[in-house]
Amino acid sequence: MRSLKGDFSHAINLLVEKLINLRMLVEATLDFPDEDIDFLAECNAYTQLDEIVRQLLNVFESAHQGNLLRDGIHVVLVGQPNVGKSSLLNRLAGEDVTIVTHIPGTTRDAIRQHIEIEGISVHVVDTAGLRETQDAVEKIGIERTWSAIEQANVLIVIIDVAQGVTEEDRKIIAELPASLPFIRVFNKIDQHQLTPRVESHDGYTDVYLSAKSGVGVNLLRQKLLDVVGWHHAGESVYLARERHLVALRKAQGHLDLAGKNTGSVELLAEELRLAQDALSMITGKFTPDDLLGEIFSRFCIGK
Ligand SMILES: Nc1nc2c(ncn2[C@@H]2O[C@H](COP(=O)(O)OP(=O)(O)OP(=O)(O)O)[C@@H](O)[C@H]2O)c(=O)[nH]1
Ligand SMILES: [Mg+2]
Numbered sequence: 001m002r003s004l005k006g007d008f009s010h011a012i013n014l015l016v017e018k019l020i021n022l023r024m025l026v027e028a029t030l031d032f033p034d035e036d037i038d039f040l041a042e043c044n045a046y047t048q049l050d051e052i053v054r055q056l057l058n059v060f061e062s063a064h065q066g067n068l069l070r071d072g073i074h075v076v077l078v079g080q081p082n083v084g085k086s087s088l089l090n091r092l093a094g095e096d097v098t099i100v101t102h103i104p105g106t107t108r109d110a111i112r113q114h115i116e117i118e119g120i121s122v123h124v125v126d127t128a129g130l131r132e133t134q135d136a137v138e139k140i141g142i143e144r145t146w147s148a149i150e151q152a153n154v155l156i157v158i159i160d161v162a163q164g165v166t167e168e169d170r171k172i173i174a175e176l177p178a179s180l181p182f183i184r185v186f187n188k189i190d191q192h193q194l195t196p197r198v199e200s201h202d203g204y205t206d207v208y209l210s211a212k213s214g215v216g217v218n219l220l221r222q223k224l225l226d227v228v229g230w231h232h233a234g235e236s237v238y239l240a241r242e243r244h245l246v247a248l249r250k251a252q253g254h255l256d257l258a259g260k261n262t263g264s265v266e267l268l269a270e271e272l273r274l275a276q277d278a279l280s281m282i283t284g285k286f287t288p289d290d291l292l293g294e295i296f297s298r299f300c301i302g303k
Pocket of ligand 2: 085086087099100106107126127129
């Protein structure tokens with residue numbers, strides 16, 4: 001682990017070094033307009049920027065894979081009462097961890113279970129079915145469903161295949177956090193002799209399965225890993241924390257804007273500064289004085 005961590009900061013430091021180099025050119029263009037050199041053209045600034053963007057993408061990918069290995073995935077099962085959420089948790093866990101009955105509203109508390117898929121840690125939460133209710137205990141259960149959803153990386157929205165997507169299902173989906181990926185599971189296919197399958201259309205990923213008989217559950221396991229972006233490649237992984245991923249994403253966003261601001265050197269300079277700020281959340285601070293120091297140490301200007 002220590003060596004993986006060392007590799008990660010090394011990769012970030014290399015990126016920061018390249019970014020400083022580029023910022024130096026851009027800032028020198030801004031600060032010393034009287035010099036007769038076009039620093040940006042002279043040093044292929046935009047090729048350098050492309051190279052940094054490409055490298056950052058690689059680092060992000062390795063950090064993302066490592067983060068999945070390190071922290072696992074948080075999956076929450078949601079849906080109307082009686083669609084088979086608890087049955088699916090039991091099936092995934094391979095044991096009877098939660099009560100299943102034909103009575104809607106059986107599960108009232110969030111039930112957590114840890115499983116593994118291809119060596120990836122998966123924390124699954126079964127929840128109280130979502131519906132309008134006057135029952136005080138069930139109401140608290142439903143509140144807990146929503147707080148579990150806030151902690152999730154990915155949701156499984158379970159739908160009874162016999163009913164299809166009902167108005168209530170649509171309402172549930174509409175209320176989910178927009179940025180959270182989800183898989184729709186059409187459950188109870190055994191009752192209708194349907195074949196287990198995965199379908200993708202209109203931006204949805206649908207898995208047809210039976211929690212009761214177990215057919216199609218392997219398709220869901222595989223899809224879960226796909227949705228969170230796990231692809232067990234043999235390349236290097238960095239055991240990054242979630243906050244590292246956030247910082248890398250932020251840096252990516254600013255580099256993206258930097259690439260689009262080719263008309264304005266000021267905006268380019270600003271986006272590069274913000275990108276480096278984001279990376280320094282991982283590596284430590286770098287001040288404007290440090291940058292000026294870099295400029296003077298490498299160029300013989302302004303003195
Ligand atoms: N035939 C069939 N029945 C199923 C399947 N999955 C669940 N059921 C049945 O559907 C009923 C409800 O299942 P649960 O797993 O308790 O449903 P739930 O979504 O957890 O329900 P709540 O806890 O009330 O929200 C039970 O009678 C299950 O046996 C399935 O794949 N096929
Ligand atoms: Mg239940």
